[in-house]
């Protein structure tokens with residue numbers, strides 16, 4: 902499975918998270934999104950997925 906890159910606001914850096922460690926959580930408007938936890942600081946990260954990643 903491919904990694905998904907998230908942006909951690911606390912580290913101010915992009916983090917790659919394995920897809921199996923993310924939680925898919927579609928938005929109310931139907932757009933696919935995912936949540937993950939930063940591997941370095943533990944901050945929750947959120948991303949709207951592109952069609953390719955969803």
Ligand SMILES: [Zn+2]
Pocket residue numbers: 909910911912913939940941942943944
């Ligand atoms: Zn972080």
